Amino acid sequence: MKTFAHVNAGSVDEVTNLLAQNQGKAKINAGGTDLLGVLKHRILPEYPEMLINIKKITGLNIIEADEEWIRIGALTTLVEIVKSPLIEKTCSLLKEAARSVASPQIRNIATIGGNLCQDTRCWYYRYPDEIGGMIKCFRKGGKTCPAVAGENQYHAIMGAKKCFAVCPSDMAVALTALGAVCTLAGVKGVRTIAVEELYTPLGNVLSPDEMITAIHIPKPAPDAKQTFFKFTLRKPIDFAIVSAASIITIDKGICTDVRIVLGAVAPTPVRALKAEEFLKGKALSEEIADQAALLAMDGAKPLAKNAYKLEIAKTLVKRVVKDSVVTVNSLNDPV
Amino acid sequence: MTTTQNLSYATITLTVNGENHSFILGEGSHEVTPSHTLAHTLRERLGLTGTKVSCDDGACGCCTVQMDGKAVNSCLLLTVECEGKEITTIEGLGDPVTGTIDPLQKSFIDHTAFQCGFCTPGIIMSAKSLLTENPAPTRDEVKESLAGNFCRCNSHYHVLDAVMAVARKGGNK
Ligand SMILES: Cc1cc2nc3c(=O)[nH]c(=O)nc-3n(C[C@H](O)[C@H](O)[C@H](O)COP(=O)(O)OP(=O)(O)OC[C@H]3O[C@@H](n4cnc5c(N)ncnc54)[C@H](O)[C@@H]3O)c2cc1C
Ligand code: SF4
Ligand code: FES
Ligand code: FES
Numbered sequence: 001m002k003t004f005a006h007v008n009a010g011s012v013d014e015v016t017n018l019l020a021q022n023q024g025k026a027k028i029n030a031g032g033t034d035l036l037g038v039l040k041h042r043i044l045p046e047y048p049e050m051l052i053n054i055k056k057i058t059g060l061n062i063i064e065a066d067e068e069w070i071r072i073g074a075l076t077t078l079v080e081i082v083k084s085p086l087i088e089k090t091c092s093l094l095k096e097a098a099r100s101v102a103s104p105q106i107r108n109i110a111t112i113g114g115n116l117c118q119d120t121r122c123w124y125y126r127y128p129d130e131i132g133g134m135i136k137c138f139r140k141g142g143k144t145c146p147a148v149a150g151e152n153q154y155h156a157i158m159g160a161k162k163c164f165a166v167c168p169s170d171m172a173v174a175l176t177a178l179g180a181v182c183t184l185a186g187v188k189g190v191r192t193i194a195v196e197e198l199y200t201p202l203g204n205v206l207s208p209d210e211m212i213t214a215i216h217i218p219k220p221a222p223d224a225k226q227t228f229f230k231f232t233l234r235k236p237i238d239f240a241i242v243s244a245a246s247i248i249t250i251d252k253g254i255c256t257d258v259r260i261v262l263g264a265v266a267p268t269p270v271r272a273l274k275a276e277e278f279l280k281g282k283a284l285s286e287e288i289a290d291q292a293a294l295l296a297m298d299g300a301k302p303l304a305k306n307a308y309k310l311e312i313a314k315t316l317v318k319r320v321v322k323d324s325v326v327t328v329n330s331l332n333d334p335v
Numbered sequence: 336m337t338t339t340q341n342l343s344y345a346t347i348t349l350t351v352n353g354e355n356h357s358f359i360l361g362e363g364s365h366e367v368t369p370s371h372t373l374a375h376t377l378r379e380r381l382g383l384t385g386t387k388v389s390c391d392d393g394a395c396g397c398c399t400v401q402m403d404g405k406a407v408n409s410c411l412l413l414t415v416e417c418e419g420k421e422i423t424t425i426e427g428l429g430d431p432v433t434g435t436i437d438p439l440q441k442s443f444i445d446h447t448a449f450q451c452g453f454c455t456p457g458i459i460m461s462a463k464s465l466l467t468e469n470p471a472p473t474r475d476e477v478k479e480s481l482a483g484n485f486c487r488c489n490s491h492y493h494v495l496d497a498v499m500a501v502a503r504k505g506g507n508k
Contacts (some may be wrong), residue, residue, distance in 0.1 A: 003362070006369035006415050033411050036372070037392050051369065053416050079405075103483020104461065106393055108405045109412070236482030237394055 001040050005050040011057060012185045012213055018052050020187045020209040026050040028211055030075060030114035033106050038119055041128035045140055060113075060213060063087060070217040074113030074182075078171075079104070081112065091217060093226035093245050097174035100230045103237050113212045115171040116182070116195070117204060121239055122147060122155065122165035139163045139202055152303040154241065157310060159266035160201065164303065166264045167199055168239050173263030174228055176271065177245035180217045186210035199268035224249045224257070227320045231312050240264040242309055244316035248279075255279045260296065260320060265313055272296035275317060289321035347418045351381060352427030360415065367414050374398040374409035377424060385425035385456045396484035399457035400424045406464035408483070425456035428463065438501050439463055446497035450488035458484045462498045471503040 009015045018026050027048040029035055035051075038044060054060070060075035063084050070090055072081070081087050081098040088095050101107060101115065119125075120139065124146045127135045136142035147155050147164050155164040167173075175182075175195040183192050186209045195215070198204050206212070220226065228245045232238035243263035249256045258279045260272040275292040282288050293314040300310055345360045347367070358367040358380065367376055374391075377383045377400070387397040391410045398410040401423040409422075428437040439459055442448070449455045458481060465472055465480035472480070477498045486494070 001370040001372070003368045003370040006413070008416075029413070029416070031411075032413060032416070033393055033408075036411050036413075039370075040391065051413075053413075055416065102393070103396065104480055105396060105399055105406045105408045105483045106411070108402075108407050237485075 004048055008053045008056050015052055015211055016185055016187045016209050022050055024208045026052055029053050031110040033110045034118040043126055043134050072215045074212045075111050078107040078110050093228040094174045096228040097170045101170050112171055115169050120165040121168045153305040155303055156266045157302040157306055158300040163202055167268050173243050173261050173269045174245045176269040177247055177259050177261040178217045180215050182212050183214045184210045185213045201267045221249055227323050229316045242312045244320050246320035253283050255282055255284055262313055274298050289318045292321050293317040349417045350421045369415050371414045372410050373412040373414050373417055376414040383424050383426050387453055397454050397457045399460040401464055406461045442497040442501045446493050448493040448497035449490045454486040
């Protein structure tokens with residue numbers, strides 16, 4: 001790896017000041033499980049001059065709750081989320097999503113903040129510089145997207161323009177379903193934004209001087225059914241082909257509240273708003289689930305090689321609707 | 336703020352297999368630069384070549400070591416960020432003076448739980464971390480804990496038997 005200056009930041013202010021001073025030439029390193037791969041293969045046109053280690057900042061590694069909110073610090077590791085009794089009790093879908101990420105070794109160091117801010121996994125974007133030169137595609141300020149006419153089996157089936165890479169973060173899908181917001185700190189102060197609005201077609205909404213400091217989840221209704229399904233080609237260490245997270249409240253057999261979110265189908269997590277609208281006030285059945293699945297695919301425009309993802313997405317929507325019990329998801333079970 | 340930039344005298348200290356090691360940060364041939372991974376430092380600075388590097392990307396687990404008792408990929412950690420940490424590598428499981436090895440290592444030999452052996456140190460370090468935390472795991476728990484270790488020679492079934500043989504029996508299958 002080409003070298004860089006290295007700073008151990010002691011506070012959030014120090015991080016945002018360094019980010020601002022270095023004008024895009026400094027990068028945050030949290031767990032490093034995504035960033036180090038990006039740097040080793042020199043996939044970006046610009047190589048950072050400085051890495052800012054944020055792991056020594058105190059207070060960013062917590063899981064706590066009050067009456068209304070659950071707060072997770074940005075430095076909380078995925079294994080801490082998987083093992084937290086509070087998360088298990090209140091946000092089982094987040095636990096399932098965290099448990100589905102990568103491997104035990106990665107979950108031991110990967111952070112939730114880094115998971116949300118990880119770079120895309122599009123294989124053109126990730127093409128290593130050392131074996132033929134990095135590919136300067138649209139997302140890197142280039143003029144074309146080789147995926148459109150190329151190998152696009154894992155790319156977006158909806159909501160994409162110019163760049164067809166999907167958002168790789170499993171935490172983003174789960175947190176969108178839970179209606180979570182995150183706190184962003186920058187040199188001008190602090191703001192909050194819904195995880196649902198964190199992503200743009202070419203990245204995320206963070207300014208160059210901002211970092212995520214915490215994630216806040218409104219406490220889900222205790223009787224709401226939470227589900228997270230992730231379809232992958234192999235069970236461990238794999239990104240989603242399609243994932244689905246849902247939180248459904250059923251009162252006397254009638255669906256009174258529902259959020260369904262699809263992952264790995266678009267550049268952002270996608271709320272199946274039409275399906276949600278349709279399900280509200282209905283008694284859930286096989287046919288209703290089928291119709292909701294069709295509505296969830298409304299507006300989908302698959303590329304030449306990824307129409308199969310539509311079928312997987314529909315199946316997952318059907319399953320989350322039918323799966324009225326919070327169960328440990330068999331798709332996520334180890335080999 | 337501690338900058339490790341251009342400070343030729345800056346050092347970092349970590350414990351590897353119970354011994355303290357200090358490294359000078361810098362570009363010199365025996366120094367550690369901020370971009371060195373822990374895997375690189377273990378192999379190239381300390382000569383602990385039991386830790387293997389295969390993918391160098393977090394995907395195979397060959398470089399697995401323990402950091403403060405937890406299994407981690409040493410190819411995804413910067414040595415500068417391991418200051419004060421306790422690292423255990425495969426070499427740390429045996430006793431070079433008496434020649435004794437860990438029961439887990441012995442079990443791998445007894446079960447021929449490898450072919451080429453390239454993945455073995457990483458698998459043993461993952462399994463060791465599991466057994467330290469949970470001495471009586473089920474077979475499924477062993478599988479889950481080894482989900483980040485890839486064996487190209489397909490020794491997985493023998494590995495499961497080897498780990499289960501040393502797992503404490505606690506009503507497990
Ligand atoms: C083999 C492998 C398999 C993987 N599988 C999955 C998977 O199945 N699902 C999945 O979701 N992910 C997966 N990942 C991706 C990812 O590495 C992890 O999910 C992880 O959570 C990233 O967290 P980190 O702390 O290591 O991030 P880092 O690598 O430290 O950071 C990632 C990016 O986010 C930025 N960043 C970090 N923290 C913050 C913050 N607080 N505020 C602002 N920016 C920040 C960094 O500058 C960097 O650009 C996988 C990675 C590997 C190597
Ligand atoms: S899909 Fe996006 S990241 Fe991939 S090649 Fe096209 S522009 Fe680049
Ligand atoms: S070499 Fe580190 S995971 Fe493969
Ligand atoms: S024994 Fe050869 S890779 Fe596992």
